[in-house]
Amino acid sequence: MLWLFDIRTLIVLIPAMLFAFYAQYKVKSAYTKYARLTTRRRITAAEAAELLLERAGVSGVRIEPIGRTLGDHYDPRTKTLRLSRPTSPSIADVGVAAHEAGHAIQHAQGYAPLALRSAVVPVASFGSQLAFPLFFIGLLFAYMGAEFGITLLYAGIALFCGVVLFTLITLPMEFDASRRAIQALAQTGIVTREELGAVKEVLYAAALTYVAAAAMAIAQLLRLLLIASAVSGRRR
Numbered sequence: 157m158l159w160l161f162d163i164r165t166l167i168v169l170i171p172a173m174l175f176a177f178y179a180q181y182k183v184k185s186a187y188t189k190y191a192r193l194t195t196r197r198r199i200t201a202a203e204a205a206e207l208l209l210e211r212a213g214v215s216g217v218r219i220e221p222i223g224r225t226l227g228d229h230y231d232p233r234t235k236t237l238r239l240s241r242p243t244s245p246s247i248a249d250v251g252v253a254a255h256e257a258g259h260a261i262q263h264a265q266g267y268a269p270l271a272l273r274s275a276v277v278p279v280a281s282f283g284s285q286l287a288f289p290l291f292f293i294g295l296l297f298a299y300m301g302a303e304f305g306i307t308l309l310y311a312g313i314a315l316f317c318g319v320v321l322f323t324l325i326t327l328p329m330e331f332d333a334s335r336r337a338i339q340a341l342a343q344t345g346i347v348t349r350e351e352l353g354a355v356k357e358v359l360y361a362a363a364l365t366y367v368a369a370a371a372m373a374i375a376q377l378l379r380l381l382l383i384a385s386a387v388s389g390r391r392r
């Protein structure tokens with residue numbers, strides 16, 4: 157049991173944790189900075205999203221407000237685009253809305269990583285809920301000398317691999333949505349060239365948080381493997 161708190165198994169989490177803190181700080185600071193600056197054309201976030209959807213020939217997507225800063229997302233199940241500040245014409249909000257419109261366009265065009273991610277969601281959420289309890293129970297039994305404890309440990313790890321996979325599939329999807337957003341904003345002239353630089357800053361910072369989440373999941377997997385090998389090694 158002590159392995160869980162052993163410094164050698166905790167230390168593998170530190171670089172990923174620092175990276176995650178850095179990414180959170182970057183996205184918050186970039187967003188706060190550009191949420192105060194209005195675009196020259198004063199097109200609101202919701203209007204920008206509508207324009208980009210229309211331009212891509214995507215219809216039937218609802219746009220709704222969501223009362224959570226940076227809670228913006230596209231829900232493929234209900235074809236709903238939820239924006240934290242739909243009426244804001246700020247560079248940050250227009251950029252985020254364009255990114256979310258990018259997800260709606262991916263969905264409409266049957267973009268493979270998004271379809272794959274939607275399919276993996278139930279498996280990953282099941283895996284994330286069960287992986288740690290299974291691992292803990294396995295650890296307890298292994299310490300009591302029960303052989304199947306080791307099996308449970310590795311079953312927990314296998315489930316956690318689903319979580320890692322999920323964070324990895326998310327990456328191409330997020331990068332692609334931002335790429336679409338930047339391209340479309342530039343081509344439509346919704347933002348100026350200078351403003352586009354700021355949009356990129358916000359979207360890159362946001363993408364960094366997804367990279368950090370993947371790094372964190374991989375570090376966690378590594379830690380579980382270290383603990384499992386230490387426990388099974390001790391028993392030999």
Ligand SMILES: [Zn+2]
Nearest residue numbers: 255259330333
């Ligand atoms: Zn996204």
